[in-house]
Structure formats: structure tokens, C-alpha cells
Amino acid sequence: MGYRPGNSGPSTASNSLRILETVARLGTGTTAKEISDALQMAPATVYRMVNALVGDEYLVRTADLRGFALGHAISGLIAAATPPNISTAARSEIEKFRTGNRFPVHLILIQNASLKIADDDPDYPLQMKFEVMRYPHASAAGKLMLAHLDESARPFLKGPLAEVTRHTITNRSVLEKQLVEIRVAGQATEINELEEGSSCLALPVNLPNGPVQAALCLSGPSERFSAICERAEAARVTATRLAPLIF
Amino acid sequence: MLETEEAGVTDEPQLRAASVLRLGSLPGSLSWLIRECREPVCTSESWFLVSARGDRFISSRSPVEGLNRRKLSFLPVFAQAVAAVAPAGAMAVIPALVFPAFARGSAAPNLVVTFGAAMALMVLVSFCLRPMAKRMAAVSGLYSYTAKGLGQRAAITAGWSAIFGYGLVAMAGLLAVGTYADQILVNLGVGLAEPKLSMVLAIFIAMGAAWYLMVRGIQISAWFTLTMECISIGLLTVLMIVYFSLNAPAVSFDSVFAWSGDSDSLWIGIVVAVSAFVGFESAATLGGEAHKPFISVPRTLTWTPVLAGTLYLLAAISQDLALAEAPLAIMTSSTPLSDLFAQTSPLFAAVLDLGIAASWFACTIASLSALVRILFCMGREGVAPRLAGRIHAVHQTPSSAIMVVMPIVAIVPLVVIVSGASPEQGLVILFTLGAYGYLGAYLLASASLPFFLRRIGEDTYSSWILGALTPLVLGFMLWKATSVSILTGSLQAFVYAGVLLISIAYSTILKVRSPERLSSVGIYDETVDADLYRGGSN
Incomplete structure (x- = not known):
């Protein structure tokens, strides 16, 4: 018994996280006793907490009821906290598309109602990185994300729409209308909305019937926007190939 | 292998x-x-x-795969327990059953003490069951807990005991439905010349409806039973308030708290009062089907006895007051509350009867739901016919077990009525016998607690104390009740003893003839890989 009385940790919340971590570290079949020894916590406290975690299905019991394993409820936490790995195969797929293309190509991940630049074009890096992430209503990738947000995430995006350039959509109903169009067309565009003189086309990257998890963006000067749009079909083919390589 | x-x-x-x-x-x-x-x-x-x-x-x-796994939200689970307890029906009938038992003797301990003691005992039992419910998603309640605690042979006795209890309460429920349905017709002035016919008819209809609802799934039957129960509790409460405000009897609360009994009649009284609580543990048969079984089942186990107890105490106080003034014929009737109301207004009484009948109907469904899940488990394990372990392909309910049980349960109340025996006598016998079954199963399951926890390496001092105290109290009470009932010439204790002996003999035969079947006793809804992080769906 490695338990020292009076050392049952700082708080219930952090203790439960430490218990989860211990089970993850010690592996399937870790017993309450092993957790109690590893964390120097009172056995009764550990029993109470593991049962609470089992109740919420963060932990599950093995068939003999003695041991614990990580339950499906932490899948949500882990999936949200860890970005998908952009494999070499995925990067070379993007690279192949770039070589057949005169316009900069970026891959932007859409996760938990936020954007993350996963693969920036090495030759023409994104100029407005901060703005892309901060003002989703002003960029093609951002609008693609907004268009596919589920209902539960929508309330978080209330508030006034900032005017990044003169062309940024600041009227919510106009934006809502455009989001519907984006869902129908399966692609999002942005012309002078994030940066004067620059425009972008974003295509969704998703598994068949899966949620949109990334945007493949083709950007370029606004006067060349029609030329960018001509590349849409090729980009869509790449996006379809990319999805199974990433997710 | x-x-x-x-x-x-x-x-x-x-x-x-x-x-x-x-x-x-x-x-x-x-x-x-x-x-x-x-x-x-x-x-x-x-x-x-x-x-x-x-x-x-x-x-x-999972060994119990086929059931509609992890779909039931908290309310239906709670509904299952509440319906099996049938507080509305019990409020109306059981104090009355306790009362004449006392009325016959000169000295009667009062209802409040009796129900208070019964409630305390049931809360103690729920404390014992809770830790196990938090750790195991049982599909057969007390049977599964005992299997993991005291072992397979004790589990067979506990399982049979529980089946016996659920079965008899379901029979009593059907009989009560028949009795009250007839009472409704009488109160409405459309009573048939032959009351037996209307009772038999009501039982047949109730049986068919129960069958349909149970096969369709616990989701539907649980909602149905909860609605029934809420309506009948509401009705009963409103009617009682109205009755008291209309009659405004010269209420003397002295009688409510007066102690005038000897302890022997108190013990038998507690056994009858306990039968008003039994069924609260039936939520533990929904471990496989409940959405978050480790939360909803323990929560239900904790709160149902408390809720039911509070209702009973209120009902006991008010009936004590109302019936104290009532003529002896009402006091000894099987439907005293409705007889009491019938004095005031027959329509009142009919509405009340409807509520009580609904409550008993819900109780029948809930008790049978619990029963068939135990039988289903036994069927899967091979200690009951394999047929009972089958699942309805569409509704994912243990339909074969339902089909086996339903006719057996319906035949007893029908025989009681057709044979011309008094329904109230039948009710008393079925309830008390059923209570023996439940108490036996409670005793074994609460004694299992410390062994269950030790087996999984999580025993604590408090679990040993609780696991020793509760069975002792239960055992003492059973002993007292048994000896009193034997002294009064009742054969009930022998009937239950017979069930126990047969179950022990059966488990002994299993141990000798097919130990592998005995060893598979204790299946429950295990964690499957879909419950794991990155299991199944990921």
C-alpha cells in the first residue's frame, strides 16, 4: 500500500483526469488498487471516482469487473484535442496538384468550429494567416466551415461581423443566404473579402457522407478568379483522393 | 481452448x-x-x-446480445421501478391488508410505525444493491448480483426466489385489475349480474395488453406504465384531499402515533408493508438496455424506495384517520378506500378505482418485464430452457420468455376467480407469498455485496458492515414473520420453503450433472469493444 493519508490530490476534477491518464498509461485491465497505488490516493476515493467515470463511460470495466480500460466517451475529447495527421501520402497528393497548377494551393483543417492551416503552399505562403483564422465569414475556407457547422456550434458564432475589407459580408442574412448556396454548390468562394485584390476557391474534403473536415483552397489575384474556377474540377478530384488519406 | x-x-x-x-x-x-x-x-x-x-x-x-442495448433513457428506467412498486395501487390496497390483520387482534401497532420500519429496511437494501449496480450492468438484477457475490448456486436460489416474487406479484396485479374493474362497473351502476364474468374478462384484456406492450419493448411499456402511475397517484392524492375537505372528520392525530401493538404483529405487518415496496430493485434488470446503466440504475435504486415510502406514510396517516371512523365492513373490505369514497360519491369511487386498476396493470407489466429478463438470462446460461434465451428479431425483447410466462401468470388469478374464492383472500395470499420471494432474494443479494466487492478487489469496511447488517435484519424479520405465520396455521412459509428446497436441489443436480452450465451462471451485459475508446465505430 503506497497510500499516504492526506494526499488525495488537489481536486476531484484533476484527480479524475489523473485516473484516466493512469489507465491509459498502465493499459487495459488496470485495477482500482493499481490506480490507487500509482496515484497515492485513498482506495475509497479511487473507487468512488472510477465508478463516477464508469458511469459516464469514460472508463469501462473488463469482463471480470476488476480491471478498467478507456471508454468510448473519451473519444470525443481525444479526437477534438488531436488534429488528424497529414500523412506523407496526403502531402504528396497535394504536391502533385500544386505542380499541375499556377495558383497557390493550401490545405486548411476544419475542427471544432475553428480553422487550422495544415499545409501552406511553400512557394506562395498565405499572407493573411491571422485574418483567415479570426474572421471565418471573410474567407472561402471559413465560409465553408460556417456552412457545415452543426446546430450546436452555431450560437458560438454570434456577434457583429467585422469588416475586414470593403467587400466583406457584414450583413448576417446575406451571409446566411450565401452559406445555403455554398452547401448546395459544394464549394465556397471569396473575392476581395479577406484581402483587396485577392480571391480564393475552397473545396470540401470529406469522406463520403462524412462531415467536412478540411478545405482545399486555391487562391490567386481577383482578376484571375475565372481561371481559378476552371481548376475547380481538378481540385475536387484531389480533395476526394485526399479525404481517405487524412481521416 | x-x-x-x-x-x-x-x-x-x-x-x-x-x-x-x-x-x-x-x-x-x-x-x-x-x-x-x-x-x-x-x-x-x-x-x-x-x-x-x-x-x-x-x-x-456481450453474452446478452440481442437486447436493445443502451437505448433507454433515465425516465423509463425509473418508470420500470416505480411501476413495479405500484405506489398508487399499494397505497390503496396494502395498508388495508395490514389493517385487518391488526383489526382481528385486539392490539394493533399503527400503520405509520409499520410503514416507517419497512421503508427503513428497504432503504438499507437499496444501499446494498447500489454499489453493485454501479459496477455491473446486470440484466437479471438480484440474480446477477448474487452470482458475482455468493456464487452460482446461491444465485440460482436468489433467481428462483425473485422469479417467484415477481410472478406472484404479477398474478396479484392481474387479480387486482379484475377486482377493481368489477368495482368500477358496480360503482357506475352497470355491474354485471355475474361479477366473475366481468373480472375474467378484465383479466383477459389486461393479459393481452400486457403481452403486446412487453413484446413491443420496454421503451413503450415503461412510458405507458409511468403515465398510468402518475395519473393514478395524482388521482389518489386529489381524491383524498377532496374527501377530507368534504368530510372534515373530527381528526385526532393521537391515533396516528399511538403505540398499541405487540411486536409479533408488528413483524408480520412489516412483511406485508414491505410488499408495498418490493419491485424497486427491478430497475436492475435493465442494465443492458439502459442508456447509462451505471448512473440511471443506481439512481433509481436509491430514490424509488424513498419516494414510495413518503407516499405510503402520507397514505397510511390519512387512511389511519379515515378508516378509524369507518364501519367494520369497510375496514375489512379488499377495496376499503373505494368503499369509503363510495359512501360520498360513487363517481369518485369509480375514478379512484380506475386509477388503482391502472396502477396494478402497470405493476403487472413491470413485474413481468423483470421476471422475463431473469428467465432470459437463465435461458442464455443454459440453466433454464434455451428457448427462454431467444430475442424477438424486430423488437429486441425476450419474447419467448414472455410467451412461456404469460399463460402461467394469468391462470392463477383466473382460477381464484372461477373457483369462487374471495379475491381479497387471494390478494393477501399472493402478496405475502410474493413478499417471501422478494425478501429471500434481497437477503441473498445484500449478503452478496461484500463478496462481490472483494471479488473485484474494491471492498471497504462499510461494505462489510452493510453486507452483514442488512441480511441479518432481513433474516430476523423473515424468521419472525415465518414463525408468526406458522403459529396462525398458514402454509405460506412452507410453500416458500418448498421453492427454496427445490432450487437448492436443482443447483445441486446441476453441479453434479453439468457443472459447465452452472459455471456460466452470472452473465451480464459486458463491455464490448464498441464501448472502448477507438473500439468498433472508430
Whole structure:
């Protein structure tokens, strides 16, 4: 018994996280006793907490009821906290598309109602990185994300729409209308909305019937926007190939 | 199986014999799975996630698969327990059953003390069951808990005891439905010349409806029963308030708290009062079907006895007051409350009867739901006919078990009515006998608590104290009630003793003749790989 009385940790919340971590570290079949020894916590406290975690299905019991394993409820936490790995195969797929293309190509991940630049074009890096992430209503990738947000995430995006350039959509109903169009067309565009003189086309990257998890963006000067749009079909083919390589 | 191959056994019959031998030492569920896997139903995708620590494993299939797994939200689970308790029906009938028992003797301890003691006892039992419900998603309640605590043989006795209890309460429920349905017609002035006919008819209708609802699924039947129960509790409360405000009897609260009994009649009174609480543990048969079983089942186990107890105490106080003034004919009637109301207004009484009948109907469904799940488990384990372990392909309910049980349960109340025996006598006998069954199962299951926890390495001092105290109190009470009932010439205790003896004999035969079947006792809804992080769906 490695338990020292009076050392049952700082708080219930952090203790439960430490218990989860211990089970993850010690592996399937870790017993309450092993957790109690590893964390120097009172056995009764550990029993109470593991049962609470089992109740919420963060932990599950093995068939003999003695041991614990990580339950499906932490899948949500882990999936949200860890970005998908952009494999070499995925990067070379993007690279192949770039070589057949005169316009900069970026891959932007859409996760938990936020954007993350996963693969920036090495030759023409994104100029407005901060703005892309901060003002989703002003960029093609951002609008693609907004268009596919589920209902539960929508309330978080209330508030006034900032005017990044003169062309940024600041009227919510106009934006809502455009989001519907984006869902129908399966692609999002942005012309002078994030940066004067620059425009972008974003295509969704998703598994068949899966949620949109990334945007493949083709950007370029606004006067060349029609030329960018001509590349849409090729980009869509790449996006379809990319999805199974990433997710 | 791997073990036997390593031992160099290659011959097929020999392998089979060796694996059967080996099964005896495996945990019940594993031996179940291995046995199932030998049969062609098992596909190649079955696998175990075996821990590096001993025989801890997680399989891809649950031994009770086929049930509609993890779908039921908290309310239906709670509804199952509340309906099985049938507070509205019990409020109306059981104090009355306790009352004449006292009325016959000169000295009667009062209802409040009796119900208070019964409530305390049931809360104690719920404290014992809770820790187990938090750790195991049982599909057969007390039976599963006992199997993991006191072992397989004790579990068979507990299981039979519980089946006996659920079965008799379901029968009593049907009988009460018949009695009250007839009473409704009488109060409305449309009573048939032959009351037997209307009772038999009501029982047939109730049986058919119960059958349909149970096969359709616990989701529907639970909602139905909860609605019924809420309506009838509401009705009863409103009617009682109205009655008291209309009659404004010269209420003297002295009688409510007066102590005038001897302890012997108190014990038998408590047993009858306990039968008003039994059924609260039936939520523990929904472990496999409940959405978050480790939260909803323990919560239900904790709160149902408290809620029911509060209602009973209120009902006991008000009935004590109302019936104290009532003529003896009403006091000794099987439907005293409605007779009391009938004095004021027959329509009142009819509405009240409807509520009570609905409550008993819900109780029948809930008790049978619990019963068939135990039988289903036994069928899967092989200690009951395999047929009982089948699941309805569409509704995912243990429909075969329902089909086996339903006619048996319906025949008894029908026989009581057709034979011309008094329904109130029938009710008293069925309830008290049923209470024996429940108490026996409670005793074994609460004694299981410390052993259950020790088996999984989580026992605490408090669990040993609780696990010793509760069975002792239950046992003492059973002993007292049994001796009193034997002294009064009742055969009930012998009937229950007979059930116990048969179950012990059966488990002994199993141990000798087919130990592998006995060893598979104790299946429950195990963790499957879909419950794991990155399991199944991911």
C-alpha cells in the first residue's frame, strides 16, 4: 500500500483526469488498487471516482469487473484535442496538384468550429494567416466551415461581423443566404473579402457522407478568379483522393 | 481452448471434453462465449482484447446480445421501478391488508410505525444493491448480483426466489385489475349480474395488453406504465384531499402515533408493508438496455424506495384517520378506500378505482418485464430452457420468455376467480407469498455485496458492515414473520420453503450433472469493444 493519508490530490476534477491518464498509461485491465497505488490516493476515493467515470463511460470495466480500460466517451475529447495527421501520402497528393497548377494551393483543417492551416503552399505562403483564422465569414475556407457547422456550434458564432475589407459580408442574412448556396454548390468562394485584390476557391474534403473536415483552397489575384474556377474540377478530384488519406 | 491445444490434445472429442473440463475454471461469461463460439452462429470476427494482467478481457460480443442495448433513457428506467412498486395501487390496497390483520387482534401497532420500519429496511437494501449496480450492468438484477457475490448456486436460489416474487406479484396485479374493474362497473351502476364474468374478462384484456406492450419493448411499456402511475397517484392524492375537505372528520392525530401493538404483529405487518415496496430493485434488470446503466440504475435504486415510502406514510396517516371512523365492513373490505369514497360519491369511487386498476396493470407489466429478463438470462446460461434465451428479431425483447410466462401468470388469478374464492383472500395470499420471494432474494443479494466487492478487489469496511447488517435484519424479520405465520396455521412459509428446497436441489443436480452450465451462471451485459475508446465505430 503506497497510500499516504492526506494526499488525495488537489481536486476531484484533476484527480479524475489523473485516473484516466493512469489507465491509459498502465493499459487495459488496470485495477482500482493499481490506480490507487500509482496515484497515492485513498482506495475509497479511487473507487468512488472510477465508478463516477464508469458511469459516464469514460472508463469501462473488463469482463471480470476488476480491471478498467478507456471508454468510448473519451473519444470525443481525444479526437477534438488531436488534429488528424497529414500523412506523407496526403502531402504528396497535394504536391502533385500544386505542380499541375499556377495558383497557390493550401490545405486548411476544419475542427471544432475553428480553422487550422495544415499545409501552406511553400512557394506562395498565405499572407493573411491571422485574418483567415479570426474572421471565418471573410474567407472561402471559413465560409465553408460556417456552412457545415452543426446546430450546436452555431450560437458560438454570434456577434457583429467585422469588416475586414470593403467587400466583406457584414450583413448576417446575406451571409446566411450565401452559406445555403455554398452547401448546395459544394464549394465556397471569396473575392476581395479577406484581402483587396485577392480571391480564393475552397473545396470540401470529406469522406463520403462524412462531415467536412478540411478545405482545399486555391487562391490567386481577383482578376484571375475565372481561371481559378476552371481548376475547380481538378481540385475536387484531389480533395476526394485526399479525404481517405487524412481521416 | 488454446490451453487444451497446448496440452497436446488434438483428437476432436478429446478436445471437446478437455475444453469442457477447462470451462469450469473460467469466468462464467468467458465460458459462455467459448461455448457459443463452438456453435456455427459465431462468426470469425469474434475476438478478445485480453489484458496482459491475468484473464481480464473485453470481447466483441456481450453474452446478452440481442437486447436493445443502451437505448433507454433515465425516465423509463425509473418508470420500470416505480411501476413495479405500484405506489398508487399499494397505497390503496396494502395498508388495508395490514389493517385487518391488526383489526382481528385486539392490539394493533399503527400503520405509520409499520410503514416507517419497512421503508427503513428497504432503504438499507437499496444501499446494498447500489454499489453493485454501479459496477455491473446486470440484466437479471438480484440474480446477477448474487452470482458475482455468493456464487452460482446461491444465485440460482436468489433467481428462483425473485422469479417467484415477481410472478406472484404479477398474478396479484392481474387479480387486482379484475377486482377493481368489477368495482368500477358496480360503482357506475352497470355491474354485471355475474361479477366473475366481468373480472375474467378484465383479466383477459389486461393479459393481452400486457403481452403486446412487453413484446413491443420496454421503451413503450415503461412510458405507458409511468403515465398510468402518475395519473393514478395524482388521482389518489386529489381524491383524498377532496374527501377530507368534504368530510372534515373530527381528526385526532393521537391515533396516528399511538403505540398499541405487540411486536409479533408488528413483524408480520412489516412483511406485508414491505410488499408495498418490493419491485424497486427491478430497475436492475435493465442494465443492458439502459442508456447509462451505471448512473440511471443506481439512481433509481436509491430514490424509488424513498419516494414510495413518503407516499405510503402520507397514505397510511390519512387512511389511519379515515378508516378509524369507518364501519367494520369497510375496514375489512379488499377495496376499503373505494368503499369509503363510495359512501360520498360513487363517481369518485369509480375514478379512484380506475386509477388503482391502472396502477396494478402497470405493476403487472413491470413485474413481468423483470421476471422475463431473469428467465432470459437463465435461458442464455443454459440453466433454464434455451428457448427462454431467444430475442424477438424486430423488437429486441425476450419474447419467448414472455410467451412461456404469460399463460402461467394469468391462470392463477383466473382460477381464484372461477373457483369462487374471495379475491381479497387471494390478494393477501399472493402478496405475502410474493413478499417471501422478494425478501429471500434481497437477503441473498445484500449478503452478496461484500463478496462481490472483494471479488473485484474494491471492498471497504462499510461494505462489510452493510453486507452483514442488512441480511441479518432481513433474516430476523423473515424468521419472525415465518414463525408468526406458522403459529396462525398458514402454509405460506412452507410453500416458500418448498421453492427454496427445490432450487437448492436443482443447483445441486446441476453441479453434479453439468457443472459447465452452472459455471456460466452470472452473465451480464459486458463491455464490448464498441464501448472502448477507438473500439468498433472508430
